[in-house]
Amino acid sequence: MLAQRLIERKRDGGRLEAGEWRALTLAYTAGHVPDYQMAAFLMACFIRGLDREETAALTEAMLGSGDRLTLADLGVPRVDKHSTGGVGDKVSLVLAPLIASLGVAVPMMSGRGLGHTGGTLDKLESIPGFRTSLTLTEAKGQLSAIGCALIGQTTEIAPADRKLYALRDATSTVESIPLIASSIMSKKLAEDLTGLVVDIKRGSGSFLPQLERDLELAESMIRLGADHGCPVVALVTAMDRPLGRACGNALEVEEAIHTLKGEGPPDLLELTYALGVEMLLIAGIVESADDARRRMEKAIGTGKAAEHFQKIIEAQGGNPGVVDDPAVLPQADECELFNAPRRGFVARVEPRTVGRGIIALGGGRMKLDERRLRDYGAARRLGRAGRAARNDLRTRPHRGRDRTSSAAAGRRHQ
Ligand code: URA
DSSP: OOHHHHHHHHHTTOOOOHHHHHHHHHHHHTTSSOHHHHHHHHHHHHHHOOOHHHHHHHHHHHHTTSOOOOOGGGOSOBEEEEEOOOSSOOHHHHHHHHHHTTTOBEEEEEOOOBTTBOOHHHHHTTSTTOOOOOOHHHHHHHHHHHSEEEEEOOTTSOHHHHHHHHHHHHTTOOOOHHHHHHHHHHHHHTTOOSEEEEEEEESTTSSOOSHHHHHHHHHHHHHHHHHTTOOEEEEEEEOSSOSSSEESHHHHHHHHHHHHTTOSOHHHHHHHHHHHHHHHHHHTOOSSHHHHHHHHHHHHHTTHHHHHHHHHHHHTTOOGGGTTOGGGSOEEEEEEEEEOSSSEEEOOOOHHHHHHHHHHHTOSSOSSOOSEEESOOSSEEEOTTOEEEEEEEEEEOOOGGGOOOHHHHSOOOO
């Protein structure tokens, strides 16, 4: 196989056979094809597209480049949720413990921030001590013990995707439906799932703002799942505004904890329930959507879901005290308050602006959530002198339970 010939063929609108996808993917992963050639090939794919068979072949090649979890012996349904990424999207932090507390195994493999969107791993790592880099053996042990593991893409899973994903990020070739579908599914299929629920974000803050493209992505992922005996359900949900009220790693963990206790913002809670209903239906452990909703409400109302989050945090080396006292998270010691000059509505909060703002402040892809934004949210009514937004700046490292109030210590602009 000569990479240059394959680049030429793709550039000119031709197609590759399954064997060629496999050979090119494996050669690139092994370092036998340099980044500059793969970058040119990815751009040709981005512009020319991949047909169904090619998308399936690329998925298969990336899946086959690494190991897979084998979870059938757990004897329970295994269901994961994947979001195509948004601003303020902390649903995974709520959904994974909630669904696991109801007897479904949730091997949730998440990513880091991409572009203007935040990453679940970065959010989790703002919990003091939390470790997301479990090996597959550790993840399996934890799934068997408590039904959930919140992990990153290990070096063992789809290493070809890992390398290609980084190259796509650097070469502006992310927003391609076949490349996104194959990338996501190569990782999800390695989790040995019995079902997958996909949250496809739509709107100005998503990667694919147009509905037709969202539906195309949904169809592509559903097909790839069906090819491998893994039913996939896709919901297309709003990302024309940040989800919930908090954006930024530690603030999002805090909001997720409130939501697990039934005190979260309504849009976040509703989306969690909508996705959770599909997870429980696909797992086959509920009679109906109403039954699923009732069970989730009960798990939240009785504190069972929050307790399960505590167990997961403890199992992954984090401080479980964060669930009772979110103050153990890193706190800002300076904040700016923006007050509304008159009564009215916050009519438009552009998610990309908020997402980019967080990255500019340094909170996007850093391990600890050093700087955060709070109270940017859905359109909502303001009181006469209502607080419109709060900007938490310059975070000090977490101090455990002896924290003093950040608001009291902070500088305020009224
Ligand atoms: N998430 C992924 O895992 N891959 C993509 O290509 C885009 C989002």
